[in-house]
Amino acid sequence: MPDNNNQDSAISFGPFRLFPKSRLLEKDGAHLHVGGRALDILIFLAERPGEVVDKRELVKRVWADVNVDDGSLRFHIAALRKALGDTGKSARYVVNVPGRGYCFVASLAQAAPARPAPPIDLPLPRSLPAPLARVIGRDDVIDKISTGLVQHRFVTVVGPGGIGKTAVAVAVGHRRLAHFDGHVFFIDVGPVRRPELAAITIAATLGLSINAEDPVPALLTHLQTKPTLLIFDSCEHVLETLAPLVERLVREVPRLHVLATSRESFRSEGERIFRLFPLDCPPVRDDLAVAEVLAYPAAQLFVERIAQSSGSFQLSAEEAPLVADICRRLDGIALAIELAAGRVNAFGIAGTASLLDSRFSLQWRGRRTAIPRHQTLSAALDWSYDLLPASESAVLRRLSVFVGPFTPEAAAAVAAGDGLSAAATMEAIDNLVTKSLIAPSGARTLRYRLLDTTRTYALGKLNEAGEGKRIARQHAEYFRDLFERAEAETSSPLSDWLGTYGAELDNLRAALDWAFSPDGDARLGIALTAVAVTLWVRLSLFSECRERAGTALAALGDQGDDRVRMQLLAALGWSLMYGEGRAREARPILEATLELADRFDDKDFRLRALWGLSIDQFNNGAFGKARALADRFAEAAANSPDKTDLMLADRLTAVVLHYLGDQREARLRIDRVNASLHVLAEKPKIFPLDLRISTQYFRARILWLQGQADQALALAEQNIHEGRANGHALTFCSVLGQAACPIAFLAGDYDAAERHGTELLEHTDRHAIRLWGLWARAFNALVAAKRTDVETGLPLLRDELNRAGDARFLPRFLPLLGELAACFGQANQVHQGFDTIESALARCNDRQERWYLPELLRIKGELMLRDSPESEPADACFREAMDLATQQGADFWQLRCAISIAQLGIGQGRRADALAVLEKVCGTLTEGSDIADMRIARGLIADLRT
Numbered sequence: 001m002p003d004n005n006n007q008d009s010a011i012s013f014g015p016f017r018l019f020p021k022s023r024l025l026e027k028d029g030a031h032l033h034v035g036g037r038a039l040d041i042l043i044f045l046a047e048r049p050g051e052v053v054d055k056r057e058l059v060k061r062v063w064a065d066v067n068v069d070d071g072s073l074r075f076h077i078a079a080l081r082k083a084l085g086d087t088g089k090s091a092r093y094v095v096n097v098p099g100r101g102y103c104f105v106a107s108l109a110q111a112a113p114a115r116p117a118p119p120i121d122l123p124l125p126r127s128l129p130a131p132l133a134r135v136i137g138r139d140d141v142i143d144k145i146s147t148g149l150v151q152h153r154f155v156t157v158v159g160p161g162g163i164g165k166t167a168v169a170v171a172v173g174h175r176r177l178a179h180f181d182g183h184v185f186f187i188d189v190g191p192v193r194r195p196e197l198a199a200i201t202i203a204a205t206l207g208l209s210i211n212a213e214d215p216v217p218a219l220l221t222h223l224q225t226k227p228t229l230l231i232f233d234s235c236e237h238v239l240e241t242l243a244p245l246v247e248r249l250v251r252e253v254p255r256l257h258v259l260a261t262s263r264e265s266f267r268s269e270g271e272r273i274f275r276l277f278p279l280d281c282p283p284v285r286d287d288l289a290v291a292e293v294l295a296y297p298a299a300q301l302f303v304e305r306i307a308q309s310s311g312s313f314q315l316s317a318e319e320a321p322l323v324a325d326i327c328r329r330l331d332g333i334a335l336a337i338e339l340a341a342g343r344v345n346a347f348g349i350a351g352t353a354s355l356l357d358s359r360f361s362l363q364w365r366g367r368r369t370a371i372p373r374h375q376t377l378s379a380a381l382d383w384s385y386d387l388l389p390a391s392e393s394a395v396l397r398r399l400s401v402f403v404g405p406f407t408p409e410a411a412a413a414v415a416a417g418d419g420l421s422a423a424a425t426m427e428a429i430d431n432l433v434t435k436s437l438i439a440p441s442g443a444r445t446l447r448y449r450l451l452d453t454t455r456t457y458a459l460g461k462l463n464e465a466g467e468g469k470r471i472a473r474q475h476a477e478y479f480r481d482l483f484e485r486a487e488a489e490t491s492s493p494l495s496d497w498l499g500t501y502g503a504e505l506d507n508l509r510a511a512l513d514w515a516f517s518p519d520g521d522a523r524l525g526i527a528l529t530a531v532a533v534t535l536w537v538r539l540s541l542f543s544e545c546r547e548r549a550g551t552a553l554a555a556l557g558d559q560g561d562d563r564v565r566m567q568l569l570a571a572l573g574w575s576l577m578y579g580e581g582r583a584r585e586a587r588p589i590l591e592a593t594l595e596l597a598d599r600f601d602d603k604d605f606r607l608r609a610l611w612g613l614s615i616d617q618f619n620n621g622a623f624g625k626a627r628a629l630a631d632r633f634a635e636a637a638a639n640s641p642d643k644t645d646l647m648l649a650d651r652l653t654a655v656v657l658h659y660l661g662d663q664r665e666a667r668l669r670i671d672r673v674n675a676s677l678h679v680l681a682e683k684p685k686i687f688p689l690d691l692r693i694s695t696q697y698f699r700a701r702i703l704w705l706q707g708q709a710d711q712a713l714a715l716a717e718q719n720i721h722e723g724r725a726n727g728h729a730l731t732f733c734s735v736l737g738q739a740a741c742p743i744a745f746l747a748g749d750y751d752a753a754e755r756h757g758t759e760l761l762e763h764t765d766r767h768a769i770r771l772w773g774l775w776a777r778a779f780n781a782l783v784a785a786k787r788t789d790v791e792t793g794l795p796l797l798r799d800e801l802n803r804a805g806d807a808r809f810l811p812r813f814l815p816l817l818g819e820l821a822a823c824f825g826q827a828n829q830v831h832q833g834f835d836t837i838e839s840a841l842a843r844c845n846d847r848q849e850r851w852y853l854p855e856l857l858r859i860k861g862e863l864m865l866r867d868s869p870e871s872e873p874a875d876a877c878f879r880e881a882m883d884l885a886t887q888q889g890a891d892f893w894q895l896r897c898a899i900s901i902a903q904l905g906i907g908q909g910r911r912a913d914a915l916a917v918l919e920k921v922c923g924t925l926t927e928g929s930d931i932a933d934m935r936i937a938r939g940l941i942a943d944l945r946t
Helices: 036-046 055-063 070-084 139-151 165-175 195-206 216-223 236-252 297-310 320-329 334-341 344-355 359-363 377-385 390-399 408-415 422-434 452-464 468-488 494-515 522-538 542-556 562-578 583-600 603-619 623-638 643-660 663-679 691-705 709-726 729-746 750-767 770-787 790-809 811-826 830-847 853-867 872-888 891-907 911-924 932-945
Strands: 009-013 016-019 024-027 052-054 094-097 101-104 154-158 184-188 228-233 256-262 272-275 439-441 447-449
Touching (some): 036 070, 036 101, 052 055, 055 070, 139 272, 154 165, 154 236, 165 256, 184 195, 195 216, 228 236, 236 256, 320 334, 320 344, 377 452, 390 422, 408 447, 468 522, 494 522, 522 542, 522 562, 542 562, 663 691, 729 770, 750 770, 811 830, 853 891
Parallel strands (some): 154 256
Antiparallel strands (some): 016 024, 094 101, 439 447
16 A cells, blocks of 8 residues: 655556656656546556545546546546556456446555655745646656756757647646755746846846846856756747856756746757647547547647636537537647637637637637736737747748648748848748747648648738738749649659649638639639649549639630630539539530630640530430540540540440440450550549549449459459549549449349448548439448348338439439339339339430340349239340340340249249250359359259259
């Protein structure tokens, strides 16, 4: 048992020693980091060994006035067990007693006093402020700095204003009181306006009355007498004088230790810099639970400060995402979070989140007892801004035009000017980084960013200086030039290209918003829109592309540059065709694009328009017209020196032939594309998807219909991995929806079908790709109908197809309609099944959509058998379907037709005919022995042979 004397007695168990008062945990003599909450739990339990502590008592002790659920307690218990290596198999330290609470069960060794604590009568130095009850999220930092002060005699804590440097320094001072026998002095340098008063301020804090003109010799003499820790707070404005003074004190007083806080380092001999980073914030995720949010220090601070100002507070599941968002938007800056938490009592959490959109948040007031520069964010930032030389304050103001991270090149281009060279701008940026006003950002390439609070403040200063319009123009011009270069670099691998240019999306949006604003430059906005189209297409942001292109076309009017008009029309047409279900609006726009491309004899835009028009006819069910436009595309590409254009012609024709039902010719074309992929050096400009990946999922579809099931399944699986790694959102939708989902379903592998369908739905929700989302929901309903009883799944499938509306006429929905008819039959709703199948058959005949026609005829035959004992009409349907499948080269449909014909023959006693038709079809199939239809066919053959 631990003793209760004034010393910090160690609680020893296994390889661990716990020092409750020092809040230290050691393993085999080495410091072991444990999170603050987890350490609180361990200390409380270890002080009551063998006793079951009720969960509510434990929560009340650890979380004080903050109400949390059991999930938070379980989370931190799990973190504690992980740190202790408590696996439940060998060493056990903390156990759960179901229905009661937790118990510390480790065998305790003899308690050993360790770090001597200060005697009870040790007077606290008057200059050292009282510590906060708890410095949230900084336990590890305080430990490291406290330990570092033993090893190094001069440590500077560096970080931006409001991040918590002072709180950490005060906590370290109290932690080291015993080590320095109470001789710890806190010197607030903030009020010192005349640098020459720094030494006198130190002397006054130490209680010395020095009348000499130079107080330094007397200081040196006094400090020699005993070990001393001097804490200098807020030093940035007097560094020129204070740095050499502190360096001299440390050099000439061997028993002196110095801890300083500053927004930049002293750059002194012997100085060790500890950079303080923002508090960790919850990640961006929609499904964050309360316990997950409260696992992050920024959220813990926010909730605890609410409880302190408003009384008992419990975070709800609905409020947790809002708290996570507030913490992220405030960049984990402790002062900003505390100030925001102070608004909750008046505005609520949702209201406080909305207030962050206003500059008013910079004026929120905090604790009355705080020093003035810590009472508002504006005051904290004024303190830093007013210390800057003119060149640095100008650069900081101008960089506020950037949204998110920016490159050094962008910074130099936008912030330079008005007497400030690019070199001087970069020097100013380096200094601002040193002063913690700009943060480096990015791992692979150097980028910078302003914290949101700093950016909001600096943007106000930019407008006050009357520079807003000029800098916004320079910002927009820079990104216009950048995306012109991006157009010329599309031969780069997609991941590299997006890594360079995808990161500029937020700045592109900001530049366009300004350009089309009343104070902007619409002509500049039009040019910027035209060159940015490739980025939107490659990011699958078709809705945004549509809106931006529409805005630019409206601003262009009737008298603008027709070449720019052609670019914008092409972008608008494509975004309508691939975007939010407005494909029917694309045709006149693409026809206008083609007319302009012909007038200018522009090969690229002629091909873009022809491609789009062919896909438009395809989506609208005019497969004959789609084939004619594909032929025109092939003619236009025939004389192109770019081999990619010829590959695109073959791919376009292969897709149309596949849906027309000519699987043999489609296979020849798609294989020709596949054989040429090795020469593909870039992503084609006129094709929105990844050509390599999209070629493979259509090959998989064709291989499946031709009866080469093993190849198709292997190719679809490989395609999933490649599509997922590729990172192009729309391409991956097609990978899953065009091949992986339907092939798994047709194979009878409903586990895989459910898995792929779920991933597709999550992907479409994440990237807001509406049409594929509608399909995914209907497909998942179909899988549910097949896996559960049809009475439960059928209404869900019917409702999802009705919800899809006109999207049902897209080719991808046809199999779902056929399966809906089959489900009606299984549910003994035959008449509804006939209505559905007849509608689908009429659609196929009207549109020449023949690829699925054999299966529709077979399903119709099965419905006939359910409706009437007369077998001749059903047999005729099966035979017609078989002939059509044979004509198309669709061996898989032949297999299904053969099964239906055989089952009908068995029922009529024509066993020999049934065996003959099955053996004939199965004899031609060399793959797919494990798919469901082949298992059925083999089972029938075995029965018929015996």
